[in-house]
Amino acid sequence: MSSREGPGVCGAGRRATAPAEGGFAMLPPTDPTVEPAAGARDLSDFTEAAMRCVEPCCGAATTVTDGSAERRAAATHPDLTTLISVELDAGEGPTSIALDTGEPVAAIDLLDEERWPEYRAAALESGIRSSVTMPFRRSEVEVTLSLYSFHPGAFAHLAHHPVVVLGEQFAQGLVRDHFYRAALAQVNQLETALDSRAVIDQASGILMHALGCDPAAAFDVMRRFSQQTNRKLSAVAEEIVRSRGRSLRAQQHPR
Incomplete structure (x- = not known):
């Protein structure tokens, strides 16, 4: 039996895979x-x-x-x-x-x-x-x-064993991964914000034409509707764009 084998711990190539206690x-x-x-x-x-x-x-x-x-x-x-x-x-x-x-x-x-x-x-x-x-x-x-x-x-x-260097390199690699994921999440947030801004601007244009108002008034209409329906402003804007403003007018002036 080699020093890497024995009762309990060391089966060659075996790894723990089951969930463990302790958080x-x-x-x-x-x-x-x-x-x-x-x-x-x-x-x-x-x-x-x-x-x-x-x-x-x-x-x-x-x-x-x-x-x-x-x-x-x-x-x-x-x-x-x-x-x-x-x-x-x-x-x-x-x-x-x-x-x-x-x-x-x-x-x-x-x-x-x-x-x-x-x-x-x-x-x-x-x-x-x-x-x-x-x-x-x-x-x-x-x-x-x-x-x-x-x-x-x-x-x-x-x-001064090589395992110390291995550990340091591994930790540094995790740091790079951590910052990469954080940067990627920020980029995704910015892209989402830009996409939302474009839809909101398009919806504002539709409302300006439909209601004969300026950009500030069109945005205020969407903001109030967002609060009344408990929906995100971007979701309201997307609905206005899809319906060309008809859905908002229907909500404001039901038959």
């Missing part, structure tokens, strides 16, 4: 034939790549928060999903401390660990003897990477 969503599995580097921005691929990057590691788990209400997480084995849930439910453990301090948190030998009783019990039940949790904070994005081993003292020399 976060476990991501679905990715194609195991995809190279980790090719999907480095995917949370599951990153977690798998990190586990493979460190020789004593038998499993890994990652959590991500980006300002939204939901915390995302991925793990290489269902037992590690449970372990993260234990941490979050208990409100104690290396993940919360790493996020609070911004520093790596190591459990050198969980047989001797006294800081987190519930985490310790759950980890030992899965055969884990040591762990390290590393935080990566970039702008609004917070990432934690936890590595686990069946052996005590397995992660004593990770300060």
Whole structure:
């Protein structure tokens, strides 16, 4: 049996996919034939790549928060999903401390660990003897990477390990995605506003012709009708354009 295999945690290529407790969503599995580097921005691929990057590691788990209400997480084995849930439910453990301090948190030998009783019990039940949790904070994005081993003292020399660079690059990639999505949402809002403005202007022209009024009066007519019918101004304008103003006149002057 290799150091990556053993009771409970380390089936090769296995990833946690079921929903877990503790207020976060476990991501679905990715194609195991995809190279980790090719999907480095995917949370599951990153977690798998990190586990493979460190020789004593038998499993890994990652959590991500980006300002939204939901915390995302991925793990290489269902037992590690449970372990993260234990941490979050208990409100104690290396993940919360790493996020609070911004520093790596190591459990050198969980047989001797006294800081987190519930985490310790759950980890030992899965055969884990040591762990390290590393935080990566970039702008609004917070990432934690936890590595686990069946052996005590397995992660004593990770300060300059390539897995640290991998974590930093992953966090930076999430920041780029975060700002890209925010910019895209803003562009969509602007496009919607421009489209609405065009329809409103067209509807104003129809009302000006039908009612013999100026632009301000036409807009005021639409605004009042929007309030009376509890509909968006753009929806009222679209109806006026479709009916060439007849629908509004019918509402104002019913037979």
